Structures are given as C-alpha cells and as structure tokens.
Amino acid sequence: MVQHRVRNFILSFACLLLLALFATEGAMAQIDAGGVAGTVKDASGAVVGGTTIVLKNDLTGVSSSVTSTSAGTYIFTGVNPGTYTATATHEGFEARVVHGIEVHVQQTDAIDILLATGNVQQQVTVTAASPLLQTEDAAIGQTIGHQTINNLPLETRNWGSLGQLAAGVATAPIGQNGGTPENAFYSVNGVQLYQNDFRLDGINNNIEFFGGSSVGTDATVTPPPDAIQEFKMQTGDYSAEFGHSTGGVINAVVRSGTNQLHGNLWEYVRNTAFNANDYFSNQQGKPRAEYHQNQFGGTVGGPVLIPKLYNGKDKTFFFFDYQGTRIVTPAQATSTVPTANMVNSGFTNLQDLISFNSGTSTDGLGRVFAHGTVLDPATTRQVQPGQIDTISGMRNTTGSAIYVRDPFYAGGSVAGITNFTGLASQLNQIPVSRLDPNAVKLLKLYPLPTKAGAFANNYLNNPKSTETVNQYDLRIDETFGSKDTLFGVFDESYFNQFAPGALPGQNDQNDAFPSYAFATGYTHIFTPTLSNELHVGFGHSEKEQLLSNANVTGIPAQYGIQGIPQVAGNGGLSSFNISGLTGLGPTDDRPTIQTVWDLEVTDNVIKELGRHTIKTGVQVDDLQGNIMQPPAPRGLFTFNGQFTDIPNQNQSLNGISDMLLTPTASTVGGVNNVGGLQSFSGSNFAGTQYHRWYTGAYFQDDWRATSALTLNLGLRWDYFTPYSETNGRQANFVPVGGNGNTGTFYISQQGCGVPRSSTFDALLASSNINLDCVSSKTLGAAQKTNFSPRLGFAYRATRTLVVRGGFGISYGALGNLGYGGTLGTNYPFIYTITQNAPNSQSPILLSNGQAATIENTFSTINLSDPTQVNGAGVNLYGRQYNYQTPYVQTFNLTVQDQFTNHDSLQIAYVGTLGRHLDVLGNNNSPSEVLPVGTNISQIPSIANNNQSFIPFPHFAPNAIYETTNAGSEYNSMQTTFEHQTSFGLQLLANYTYSKCFSNQRTQGTATSAYRAQWLPGFGISGDFGLCDTDATNVAHVSGTYALPIGRDKAYLGSINRITDAFIGGWSANYIYTYQSGQPLTVSCATATTSDFGCFAPVNPGVSLYAGPHNPTQWLNPSAFAQPAAATQIGQTDYSVLGGSPQQARGPSWYNLDASIFKEFQIYHETRLQFRAESFNTLNNPQFGQPGNLNYLNPKNFASITTLRNTPRELQFALKLSF
Known part of the structure; x- marks a missing residue:
C-alpha cells in the first residue's frame, strides 16, 4: 500500500510540476x-x-x-x-x-x-493603520491571523475550530454528545454543516465522498497551527470565484519562508493528573479516566541557501514543519461471558442460566419454568386442542394446537410435573454427546469472568487504545524576476490507531488514516494591468480499518466453518450473535477500506480596466472515491435461544444452549427440528469505485464607481455530474413520482453483464419494474443551468462609516450518503445472503435440504455468486433521475463603524434561503395511513383477501431514495466588535440572534426522520420545523492580553534582564462561547400507525420545562400527549401523526478555555515560552441533548447521560522560538 501510494505521488508530482513550469498562462486565483x-x-x-x-x-x-x-x-x-x-x-x-x-x-x-x-x-x-473597515466588497466573514491561531487555546490544536469565532456560526448537535468548541463541526448561517468548504493554499481540501461529507466536515489534511499563516472564515456573499458549496468557506494558507532563518520547537503535555473528573463519573463514584497525550514538533523556514552553489535570498524560500501526536487512553469494556461453572464443566452444566435469571414462563400445558431453563429441542412436539400430551400427561386446554418441549431433567420422567422452578439442581445438565464440539471450541474463546457471583456484565477488560499521528508540510516559493512566481506545498499526515475489542483477541482493530495533498501555483504578470495564475493540486485520503488478524487465513476452518472466502483483508473469525452473551468474533463491517482523491485545476485571469477589476476563470475537479465495506464477509451466525425455550415465547435468551446442541435428524414427535441457528448472513467481498466531475466558471467585476462606492458584480456557473461507478457496477431504481407503482431499474450496459438471479428478474417484471441497461454510467441527468449571480456594494458614507449589502446564489454538491444505500450497493453488485428460521419449531433449510449449521451453511453457498440471492426482499436503492442541484440564496445588509483607531462595531442582517436541498428519504413506502399491526409487506392475494400497501411488496420496504425537494430559511442579526492590538490588548466579540427552519430532516445533523414522506397532503412539508442546528443566541468572545510590563514595554521598560525574567513577558488568552439550546424531537411513546412516524403533541398551557428540569429529567413528561391510534386503512384524519417536530430544546451551554504564557528572552530573537492552558477552565459540565424520550415512563424520561464538553483539562507546553 505504501509503495503504491509513493509511486502515485511521484508520478502526480512530476506531471503537476511540468504543467506549472510550462504553462503559457496561469490564472490569478485570488482564493489564497x-x-x-x-x-x-x-x-x-x-x-x-x-x-x-x-x-x-x-x-x-x-x-x-x-x-x-x-x-x-x-x-x-x-x-x-x-x-x-x-x-x-x-x-x-x-x-x-x-x-x-x-x-x-x-x-x-x-x-x-x-x-x-x-x-x-x-x-x-x-x-498604515491596520484596516478595520471593509470598504471593497460586501462579503461577510472573519479573518483569523497567525498570532491569534497560535495564541488562543486549542484543545485539539485544530485551528479549524476557530472558524466558530465568526458571527453566524453555530456548533452542531451530534447525537447526545453534540458539537463541541474544539472541533470543526459547525453550521454557517443555517446551512447544513456538510456543505462547508475547506480550502488550503487555493486548492480543494475536502474529503468528498466518505469519512465526512460531500463537501466538508472533514479536511484532507490539517497542518499544525504553527504552519498556518492565516485563514479566513467566509460565511456568505463572497466573490463569484468561489463555488462548489453552499456553506462557509474555510480558506487557509500555509506559511512561507523569509529572508531570515526562523523556526520553533514545541512539546505539549496532557496527563490524567492534570484533569478533573467527569460529572457522571463523580455521580457514580468512579475515578477519572486515564489519559496521556504528547504533541511535539517544530518548524523552520528561510531562504534556500546552498553554500558556494546557490543563494536564494529575495527569491527562493522554504518552510517545513513536523508534528507528532501520541495518545494513550483506556478502552475499558464490560461484557457478559460464560460463567466459570459453564467453562469448567465443558459447557455441560448450564445451571447458572437459571441462577442468574429471574422470572418465570408458562408453556401451553400450564407448566411453569424459571427463565434460563434449557429445553431440549429434540423433545419438540405438537399437542392438539383438548389432547393429553403422552409425555407430560398434561391436557392442552388452550383451544388451539400448541408446540411444547421438555427440559433437560436429571430426575427422571417429567410426567406430572407442573412446576419446575424448584428443581434447578436437576435441570440444565446436557449430555456431552449432545454438544457440538466446534461450538464448545468457539465458546472457549471467551475469557473467564472477572466478577464472581454474576452472569450479566461479569467480565471487565482494561486494554489500552493508542493513537499515533505523524504529519509534516513543506512549502517552496520561487520568484523568477519581476513577472513570474511559483510555489509548491506538500502536506502529509499518517494517523494510526489501535482499537482493542471488548474481549481479548476478539475484534482488535488496526486503523490507519493516511492522507496527503499537493498544491502549486504559477503566476505570470503580462503587464501592470494583466496577470494570470495557474493553480493545480490534488488531495488523497485513505481510511483502512482492519482486524488485527485481517491477513491470517484459515481461522474459520479451525472451528469447522467452511466456505468463508479466504482473501487478503478478510482474515479472522466469523461473527456470532449469541443472546445473553456479548457477541463473539469481529465487527461485521470489517474490513473498511476507503480511498478518496481529488485532482483540481483552476485558471483565472485578472485585468485592470480603469476603475474596473475584471476577474474570470475556470475550475475543474476530478473526484474519485473507492470503498470496500462488506457487511458480513466472514459470515454472521445468530442464536437467540428460541429452540431451547418454550416454543413461540423465547423469554430466557438462552442463545448459548442453541449454539451448543448438536443437530439431530428428528425429534421424538417426528417433527423435523434440529434447532440451532435462528439466522445467518453472508455478503460478497467486493467494493465500489465512484467517480464524478465538478466544473465551475465565473466572471467578476469589482467596480470602484466612485471614491466612496464599490460595486461587486459577478456571475458563476457550476456543474456537478452525478457520480458514476468506474466499472459500471451500480444501479438506480427510479419509481414513477418517487413512490409510484411502476418504475425503472437502470443498470449501465457494463454492469448488466454481472449475473443476476432468475427470481430477481422475474420479480422485477411481475412488479411492473422495467429493467433498462443504458449506456450512461451515471444513471441519471444533472442540471446544467446552475447560474449564480453575485451582487454587492460597499459605500463609505463617512471616513469611519461603511454600509455594505449583497445577494448571491451558491450551488452545492450532492450531500454525503455514507456508503449503504448508494447506487453501487444495489444488487447484484453488493449483496448479503440472509436466511431466517421460519419459527421456533422449524430450522433453516439450505438449498440441498439440510438443516443449517455453523459448519455447513456456507459450504453450500457461494458468496461470490449473485445468482444465489433470492430476489424477494432485496433493497432497491435509488436517486432522483433528473437531479436538481441544491442551492442557497444568501443576502446581507451591514453597517460598520470604526469609532477609534483600534475599534470597530459591525451590525448586519444576514439571511439564507435553501432550495432543492437533498433528501435522504425512502421509496417503496406506504402512501396511506395504516392501523398499527398492518403488514405493509404482505403480498396481495385474492384468495386471502390481501391487498398491497406498498408499491412493490416483493422487495424491501423503505429502501433509501434520494430526492432534491427540501428547503430551508434562516434570518439573523449579527453583531461584531473588534479591538485591534493596542497596549497589548486584542479582542474579538460577536453575538448572533437567529432563527432557522427547514424540512431537510435526513442529512448532516438530523435528529429525526420523516414521518410520512409519501402521504398525500402531508409529505416532507409536514415536517417543516426548526433546523437541527438552530440556536437562537450564540456569542463568542476571544482575545489576548500581553501585559505591557517589562523590558522595551510601556511600563518598567528599562529594568534589567534578571528582573524582567520574573515580571516581564506575561500574557493571557481566552475563548468564551455561549450557545442557547438546540431543538430536539420527542416522538410518540407508542406507535399510532404502521410504518409512519409520530411526533408527540404538546399539551396547551403546560410548560415543557416544569418539574426538575435538570439532567435527571430535563423535560416535563406531562407536557406531551399521546395521539389516538389509527383505526381505519386510508383514514384522512392525520392527527394520528402527532404535532410539529422539534417541540423542545436541549440545554444551553457555555465554555471558557484560557491560557497563560510566560516568555523568556534567551538571546536576541531566541525566546523560550512556557504555556499553561486550561480547557473548560471553570469545570462546568455542559450537558448534551436528553435521551430516553418516552414520556409514558416518567421515571427516566428526558434524562441526560452525556456532556458536550470534557471536564477541565490542563495542558502544559514549552516552545522555543529562534
């Protein structure tokens, strides 16, 4: 893998360098x-x-x-x-x-x-005074300079998190944990966070397909703060040269070298001893979690000097940085493993299943069994109504035929025993001859319990999780005379993580996330009024999540399991879900291997024509994302205890006994029942190679109409092709109208050559679905009329007052789908063969008539053969054929006043409107209200008077289907106060008051799905409500204060060096964030329909927050009503769907991070700086969103179990600058 990556880099680097050097024109890209x-x-x-x-x-x-x-x-x-x-x-x-x-x-x-x-x-x-007034354009945003990036406390040293210092930015709620101040997961002006655009040195820096989003919550590379010259958080109404996304633009530049050799070295240390304990750990009396982190590295930059050969002063410069990160944390896990009695008996004694269970169950003959009692599947028999069972002597009085089975009972005959609860010492003893020796070998892989006298959660594992990161950046700048300049930047990062499994040796993972990027820019000045620059770059990121034994073959065969593909990456044991025990074997979806790369070329020209600055250019991105993530490549076996429990009850969860019992040919009652597997799954070992193009072109005229008025007039065109699959291995199911009863299953002609099962094609035909093999690999049409006007003005009303306004449209790429549900995961390209036992009396029968066991299941199934898939129940994933590109309109009116030489205040109205936003919804769904319990997938039958409630009942209901018909609206007042550095004080503060509404419920940070997407008169419009990221009040305050005391300072400037070492060189830095609570949806406590969702109505006049209103119970359960359930098929009373979404809000939160620096002058420009940094300085727990939202269970309703921030953490550092 490394050799392949290095080879590709060398070839790409050579091609890009030649392109840059020999280009006759470059493009003056103003991006960086x-x-x-x-x-x-x-x-x-x-x-x-x-x-x-x-x-x-x-x-x-x-x-x-x-x-x-x-x-x-x-x-x-x-x-x-x-x-x-x-x-x-x-x-x-x-x-x-x-x-x-x-x-x-x-x-x-x-x-x-x-x-x-x-x-x-x-x-x-x-x-010149540092400019505070923005007089040249109407764009809104915030510049974060090098000193700010390096001085403000950054918990993860991720400078991208400082984008939150701009007005209009809100952190996102991610599950209960929520967004946190130290990450870059934020929404800009109400736009979904996955539409942020990361750019580094003028080049796309987004992970476009996987591991993040279509445009960005994740950057390909993130250099350390010391390597960043500055970045600008552009939040709206920017120049037409920016396209590609609808959210904010995080636009950063790596530092370049200078004529003097400068650099620094650093070491940051965090340790358990420096940290406070977690709020919930304190509540439970637990000690603080162990944590060790070291970050170390350095930078160096200057002119390129080769003694006696080359002197690069004034023309050739270099800058290099390196940072290493080492993190060790506990990965404590509690599991349930077989007890010592079970293990020591060779699994013949399962009496602990009774000892550590509670409750009883009664079979159809009236016999009472303690939960945990193992019943013998070989005794399964049917007893007719009124019949006396010949084994037990009991009569069936239920009025219908029943199935019964007897326990493993060492006391002799079970005849006449009606209550087995007091006979535990004579139960659950299984003859050795009945045990499957392979099952015994597998169960011996469990470790012995660490907790005696318990079954549930009886094993505690304390392994260590480790993270190792090595990253570096190299920049070279060259000036060829007065008209030509060239730069190149190479960034690389290796992130490796060892993630131990809950059980020793069972699911240990080695995860690797290598990434690198390259950018080059060649500038040529033709005349003083005409310039031209070319930018070329690429980014490459990988995600390799492999089992520790991923390349060890032959492991399944050691346990008698046959037929598992033994190929590189698919080594390791099969997976076992065993009810009552922690699962055995690895996580299903491993290996996960993702590779994403982007090659970008931009070419812009700038021409000065009198008062006009004309910019025009093009941008082309070639994007590819390859992924392999098979759901169950080594096979998944499930034992749920149904064959050793009372038939059709399954109360005891005795999965271990189902797994152990050797299959038999028949039972005493003559019923062909061998028990064992409740289900099995296996998937093909295959991947997908996605590809798409992005093209943009623009024209921008910045017209200085008068000395006081500048007009910004621009137009941009964007084109996003739908993603294709390189080998044509994808399909697109497009129902008429999105959920109609006819449709087309499109496959590219190349993909049509992949074999399909005859049942699948037959079911397509019988379901009125046309199978169409087409020449297009994209299987859809993209919109080509994406024209974006960008209009703005900046009017300098007085010397200190500027009024600005702007309007613009931005088109964005298709939102990230993840992998499951994308067109490449359609059958017959990616598939899983699954079979379930029909009931608790009947086993799974394979195609050869044999009952399925762990040994023979996959010896009869070729997982690489798609024709072995039963077409019934297959998911048909799709995307709207005529794809409309999502876009956002942005508008602002801003007034800025500079009331002193160092201070300015800005007040702005900022709004956005989102249109054609992508919806990750479903197809093959009901389009009418159905009472609870209605089988939506029943096959229509005249004989049984069945009707179909979904368009295609032979296929899986509610398969993923993407459309572009959602919308959003955002309105805000944004104020920003900025004090530029004077007397050592620098301050930036902003406050945003806003409201955001949307019906885009299934992308980004969505906390609830659509209730009834295809219900006429309701649809996704019925779920229009507050955005998941809505935060009414958001405030950020950050700053630095360097005490003006000490040598060469305003006070005591003439003191000696010894005294200065004590009282001089002190500074303090801080970031304070406040954000009001974000919305959450409380669903109905019990279902009111079949398949449709329901949001609990709020009782009029009842406070949502009455009662404790604390982490134990954040919301008032009495505030929510339970709607009546549907009573008729197709009823038009939609009150059964409840009320509006986002009825309540979670907790507000605030956070203070602070640091103190002490700098010592060593010699001339050589300085040593000591840093003490604290994160969550006040150690105030900031609670996440509440969970357990069943208001009919008031005891645990709306409890909060997670935090948005960490407990207080201290970090100490030494930094040597020269």
Missing part, C-alpha cells in the same frame, strides 16, 4: 491571496495618474510594481498574506513611503496615497 488598492491624490484632492507604486514584502524582500491609472487608481492583486511597504513616486512630487500594510486572505486593503509637491528624491514616511 489578498490585495492592496487605492487612489493617488495630490494636496488639493486631484487624482494623480502615472504614479509608480512599488509594494515590497518586509520579510522576503520580494516586490512588484504598478502604475496608477488616469483616474488615479491602482491595485495589487494576488498578494500573499503578510506585512508590506508601499513606495509611491511621481515626477514633481515627494516620494511617499507607507509602512505596515497588513495583507490578509481574500481581503483588499484600501490604501489611499497623498502626494506632496516637491523633489522626488525627498520622501515622506507614514505608517
């Missing part, structure tokens, strides 16, 4: 750069054309020049983030030098230059 613009005037205010302006990077010495137009305007585009000096010269005027110009990603600084009459040899020097 900023700009400087302004107007040159004389003392009278008249514009001065023909002025030469030179812009020089203070750290690298690289410079460029432009000439002001006849209107006096000038602009530098494609300027790398950093600090610059501008020098303006014109004959007859004194030279003007402006220092301290800060350039940021996706931001154009307005630097007007005032020339004074005089000799050009004379110069006037001024210092």
Whole structure:
C-alpha cells in the first residue's frame, strides 16, 4: 500500500510540476491571496495618474510594481498574506513611503496615497493603520491571523475550530454528545454543516465522498497551527470565484519562508493528573479516566541557501514543519461471558442460566419454568386442542394446537410435573454427546469472568487504545524576476490507531488514516494591468480499518466453518450473535477500506480596466472515491435461544444452549427440528469505485464607481455530474413520482453483464419494474443551468462609516450518503445472503435440504455468486433521475463603524434561503395511513383477501431514495466588535440572534426522520420545523492580553534582564462561547400507525420545562400527549401523526478555555515560552441533548447521560522560538 501510494505521488508530482513550469498562462486565483488598492491624490484632492507604486514584502524582500491609472487608481492583486511597504513616486512630487500594510486572505486593503509637491528624491514616511473597515466588497466573514491561531487555546490544536469565532456560526448537535468548541463541526448561517468548504493554499481540501461529507466536515489534511499563516472564515456573499458549496468557506494558507532563518520547537503535555473528573463519573463514584497525550514538533523556514552553489535570498524560500501526536487512553469494556461453572464443566452444566435469571414462563400445558431453563429441542412436539400430551400427561386446554418441549431433567420422567422452578439442581445438565464440539471450541474463546457471583456484565477488560499521528508540510516559493512566481506545498499526515475489542483477541482493530495533498501555483504578470495564475493540486485520503488478524487465513476452518472466502483483508473469525452473551468474533463491517482523491485545476485571469477589476476563470475537479465495506464477509451466525425455550415465547435468551446442541435428524414427535441457528448472513467481498466531475466558471467585476462606492458584480456557473461507478457496477431504481407503482431499474450496459438471479428478474417484471441497461454510467441527468449571480456594494458614507449589502446564489454538491444505500450497493453488485428460521419449531433449510449449521451453511453457498440471492426482499436503492442541484440564496445588509483607531462595531442582517436541498428519504413506502399491526409487506392475494400497501411488496420496504425537494430559511442579526492590538490588548466579540427552519430532516445533523414522506397532503412539508442546528443566541468572545510590563514595554521598560525574567513577558488568552439550546424531537411513546412516524403533541398551557428540569429529567413528561391510534386503512384524519417536530430544546451551554504564557528572552530573537492552558477552565459540565424520550415512563424520561464538553483539562507546553 505504501509503495503504491509513493509511486502515485511521484508520478502526480512530476506531471503537476511540468504543467506549472510550462504553462503559457496561469490564472490569478485570488482564493489564497489578498490585495492592496487605492487612489493617488495630490494636496488639493486631484487624482494623480502615472504614479509608480512599488509594494515590497518586509520579510522576503520580494516586490512588484504598478502604475496608477488616469483616474488615479491602482491595485495589487494576488498578494500573499503578510506585512508590506508601499513606495509611491511621481515626477514633481515627494516620494511617499507607507509602512505596515497588513495583507490578509481574500481581503483588499484600501490604501489611499497623498502626494506632496516637491523633489522626488525627498520622501515622506507614514505608517498604515491596520484596516478595520471593509470598504471593497460586501462579503461577510472573519479573518483569523497567525498570532491569534497560535495564541488562543486549542484543545485539539485544530485551528479549524476557530472558524466558530465568526458571527453566524453555530456548533452542531451530534447525537447526545453534540458539537463541541474544539472541533470543526459547525453550521454557517443555517446551512447544513456538510456543505462547508475547506480550502488550503487555493486548492480543494475536502474529503468528498466518505469519512465526512460531500463537501466538508472533514479536511484532507490539517497542518499544525504553527504552519498556518492565516485563514479566513467566509460565511456568505463572497466573490463569484468561489463555488462548489453552499456553506462557509474555510480558506487557509500555509506559511512561507523569509529572508531570515526562523523556526520553533514545541512539546505539549496532557496527563490524567492534570484533569478533573467527569460529572457522571463523580455521580457514580468512579475515578477519572486515564489519559496521556504528547504533541511535539517544530518548524523552520528561510531562504534556500546552498553554500558556494546557490543563494536564494529575495527569491527562493522554504518552510517545513513536523508534528507528532501520541495518545494513550483506556478502552475499558464490560461484557457478559460464560460463567466459570459453564467453562469448567465443558459447557455441560448450564445451571447458572437459571441462577442468574429471574422470572418465570408458562408453556401451553400450564407448566411453569424459571427463565434460563434449557429445553431440549429434540423433545419438540405438537399437542392438539383438548389432547393429553403422552409425555407430560398434561391436557392442552388452550383451544388451539400448541408446540411444547421438555427440559433437560436429571430426575427422571417429567410426567406430572407442573412446576419446575424448584428443581434447578436437576435441570440444565446436557449430555456431552449432545454438544457440538466446534461450538464448545468457539465458546472457549471467551475469557473467564472477572466478577464472581454474576452472569450479566461479569467480565471487565482494561486494554489500552493508542493513537499515533505523524504529519509534516513543506512549502517552496520561487520568484523568477519581476513577472513570474511559483510555489509548491506538500502536506502529509499518517494517523494510526489501535482499537482493542471488548474481549481479548476478539475484534482488535488496526486503523490507519493516511492522507496527503499537493498544491502549486504559477503566476505570470503580462503587464501592470494583466496577470494570470495557474493553480493545480490534488488531495488523497485513505481510511483502512482492519482486524488485527485481517491477513491470517484459515481461522474459520479451525472451528469447522467452511466456505468463508479466504482473501487478503478478510482474515479472522466469523461473527456470532449469541443472546445473553456479548457477541463473539469481529465487527461485521470489517474490513473498511476507503480511498478518496481529488485532482483540481483552476485558471483565472485578472485585468485592470480603469476603475474596473475584471476577474474570470475556470475550475475543474476530478473526484474519485473507492470503498470496500462488506457487511458480513466472514459470515454472521445468530442464536437467540428460541429452540431451547418454550416454543413461540423465547423469554430466557438462552442463545448459548442453541449454539451448543448438536443437530439431530428428528425429534421424538417426528417433527423435523434440529434447532440451532435462528439466522445467518453472508455478503460478497467486493467494493465500489465512484467517480464524478465538478466544473465551475465565473466572471467578476469589482467596480470602484466612485471614491466612496464599490460595486461587486459577478456571475458563476457550476456543474456537478452525478457520480458514476468506474466499472459500471451500480444501479438506480427510479419509481414513477418517487413512490409510484411502476418504475425503472437502470443498470449501465457494463454492469448488466454481472449475473443476476432468475427470481430477481422475474420479480422485477411481475412488479411492473422495467429493467433498462443504458449506456450512461451515471444513471441519471444533472442540471446544467446552475447560474449564480453575485451582487454587492460597499459605500463609505463617512471616513469611519461603511454600509455594505449583497445577494448571491451558491450551488452545492450532492450531500454525503455514507456508503449503504448508494447506487453501487444495489444488487447484484453488493449483496448479503440472509436466511431466517421460519419459527421456533422449524430450522433453516439450505438449498440441498439440510438443516443449517455453523459448519455447513456456507459450504453450500457461494458468496461470490449473485445468482444465489433470492430476489424477494432485496433493497432497491435509488436517486432522483433528473437531479436538481441544491442551492442557497444568501443576502446581507451591514453597517460598520470604526469609532477609534483600534475599534470597530459591525451590525448586519444576514439571511439564507435553501432550495432543492437533498433528501435522504425512502421509496417503496406506504402512501396511506395504516392501523398499527398492518403488514405493509404482505403480498396481495385474492384468495386471502390481501391487498398491497406498498408499491412493490416483493422487495424491501423503505429502501433509501434520494430526492432534491427540501428547503430551508434562516434570518439573523449579527453583531461584531473588534479591538485591534493596542497596549497589548486584542479582542474579538460577536453575538448572533437567529432563527432557522427547514424540512431537510435526513442529512448532516438530523435528529429525526420523516414521518410520512409519501402521504398525500402531508409529505416532507409536514415536517417543516426548526433546523437541527438552530440556536437562537450564540456569542463568542476571544482575545489576548500581553501585559505591557517589562523590558522595551510601556511600563518598567528599562529594568534589567534578571528582573524582567520574573515580571516581564506575561500574557493571557481566552475563548468564551455561549450557545442557547438546540431543538430536539420527542416522538410518540407508542406507535399510532404502521410504518409512519409520530411526533408527540404538546399539551396547551403546560410548560415543557416544569418539574426538575435538570439532567435527571430535563423535560416535563406531562407536557406531551399521546395521539389516538389509527383505526381505519386510508383514514384522512392525520392527527394520528402527532404535532410539529422539534417541540423542545436541549440545554444551553457555555465554555471558557484560557491560557497563560510566560516568555523568556534567551538571546536576541531566541525566546523560550512556557504555556499553561486550561480547557473548560471553570469545570462546568455542559450537558448534551436528553435521551430516553418516552414520556409514558416518567421515571427516566428526558434524562441526560452525556456532556458536550470534557471536564477541565490542563495542558502544559514549552516552545522555543529562534
């Protein structure tokens, strides 16, 4: 795997480098750069054309020049983030030098230059104030600079989490745990989190297919904070050069080297001793969890110098960083294993099943058995109504035929015994001759209990889980004269994790997540008004989750199990679900192997035409995602105890006895019953190779209409092809109208060559489903009219007041489906062969007439042969054939005032409207109300007066079907206060008041599914309610305060070095977050229909939060009503579906992370910094969403068992900078 990856990288690198070097034109992609613009005037205010302006990077010495137009305007585009000096010269005027110009990603600084009459040899020097007012465009967002990234406390050192410092950003509720401040799972302006777009050095940095989302909750690579120059969280109304997604854009740039050699070394340490205990662990008297983490690494950057060969000062620079992470945590697991008595007896003595069970059951003859009593399947017999059973002597008085069986009883005849509950010492003793020796060998794989005197949860395992991460980044920048520049960045990360199973040696996993990315940009300046840059890059990520013995073959055969494919990656034992015991063997869906890559080319041109800055360009992405995740590749056997319990009751969960008993040919009653397996499953060992293209093109005109007004006029076109399968191995089921009673099952012509079972094709035909082999591999049509206007203005009403507004449309890619339910998982490409015992009297019969056992099941089934699949019950997955691209309209009106040299306040109205949002719903579903208990899958039959309640009863109901007909709306007031650094103080604060509504219930963070997607007059519109990510109030405050005390500071600036070592160099940093509770849906406590969902109505006038309103009971159970159940098929009274979704909200939460730094000057620019960081500084538990939402069970209703944040954690670090 590594050799393959390295070979691919070398080939790709060579191709990209050649493309960059020999391109006749590049494209000035502004994605990863900023700009400087302004107007040159004389003392009278008249514009001065023909002025030469030179812009020089203070750290690298690289410079460029432009000439002001006849209107006096000038602009530098494609300027790398950093600090610059501008020098303006014109004959007859004194030279003007402006220092301290800060350039940021996706931001154009307005630097007007005032020339004074005089000799050009004379110069006037001024210092530019860091721009607080945004005067050039209407985009909304927040720039996070290098110092902020490095100083603010980051629990996971994931700088992407700082995107939450922008207004309009809310963390997402993910299950009960919820989003947390330290991750990058957030929603921007009400848009689903999977539509965020991560970009690094101008190139796509998203994991597009799997392991995250279609666009982004996960980045391909995440360099350490020390390697990031800055990033901008762009939240809306951005330039037309941005497409690809509908959410926020996290746009980052890796640092470059400078003319001086600089770097740093660091070590961060976290330990159990530094941490507080978890709230719930304290409640239960448990000690704090063990945790050990070390993060170490360094950076170095400077000019490329090769003694006596090459001096790269002012032209060639490098930057390199490395970070290693080591984490060790306990993976404690409690399991249920066979007792010592069972093991020591060779599993002939199962009396502990009775000893550690409670309750009784009564069979059809009136005999009473303690739960846990093992009944002999070889005694199964039928007793007719009124008949006296010849074995027990009991009469069947039930009025109908019954099945009975007798216990393993060592006391002789069972005749006349009506109550076996007091005979435990003579029960559950199984003759050795009746035991399956392979089952005994398998059960001996369980460890002995660690807890005596118990059966349930009697084994505690304390293994260690380890994480090892090694990552590095390398950037090279080259300047070829004054018109050509080239950069290249390579990023790589290896994340390896050992995840031990709950039982020793049973499901240990070695997980690997290697990823790498490459980006290069070549810039050419044709004239001072025409520039052009090419960006090429690719990203590659893998996810390999393998069993520790994945490549060890022959293990199933050691236990008599035949027919399991023995191929690389599929080693290990089969899986066993045994009721009453923890499962034996590995997790079903292993191996999981995912590979995602993206090759991107962007090409943009910028032309200055008077007051117009024209940008135009194209972007092309070639995306591929390969995945192998077979559900049960080694076979799954299930024993639920039904053959050793009272027939048709199954109360005792004696799965172990079903597994142990040797199958017999017949029973004393002549019934062909061998017991054993309740079900088995096995899947083919195959994968899918998805592929799609994304193409975008745009035109943008930034028109400085007057010195006070700038107009942003843009238009973008996006095209997202549907994903195809490289080898044509996918199918698309498209019912008429989405859920009609006819449809088409599309397969590509290449895929049509894969064999199918005759029953499947016959059932398609009898169900009015047309089988269509088509030439298209995408099996659908994508929308090609995705035109996105981007309109905005920025008006400088006064010197300190700016009014901005904008409107834009953004199209987004298809949301991530995960793997299950995608078109490539349709039969006959991915399938699982499953068979269940028809009842507790009849065994599973294989095609050869034999009863199924663990030994013979897969010896008679070829898992690689799709023709062995019974077509009945197959899932038919689908996607809307004419796919409409989801899009979001964004609009804002913003007022910003700079009321001091360092302070600004911004107030904005921001809204979004989502249209054609993707819906991960179902097909083959009922379209009418059905009373509880109705069999929706019954086959229509005139003889039995059966009718069909789903369109295709021969196939699985409620199969995944994706449409694009959901919508959303979001309205907000967003305020931002920013204090730029003065006297050591820097502060950023924002507050968002918002409301979000949507009926997109099955993507991203959805907490409830659709109730009745295809019910006329209801559908998904009936589930329109608050967004899952809705948070009415969100506030973020962050900042840094460097005490102005010590040498060269405002106070005590002349103290000696010894004194300075104690009182100088102190600083403090913090991030505070508050977010009000997010919505949750309380479903009806009991079903009111068959198949449809139900949301509990809220009783009028009853408070949702009355009562304890604490983690024990967050909601008031009396506030919810139980609707009446449906009584008629097809009734039009929809009140049985309950009330609106999202009736209540979970807890609000707040969190404070803080740090204190002490810096020691070692020698000149060499400094040592000590850091003490705390996460959840106040150690306040912030509770997750409540669970146990059955309001008819008030005792545990709406209890909260998880936290959104961790208990207080301390981290200490040393950082050496030089």
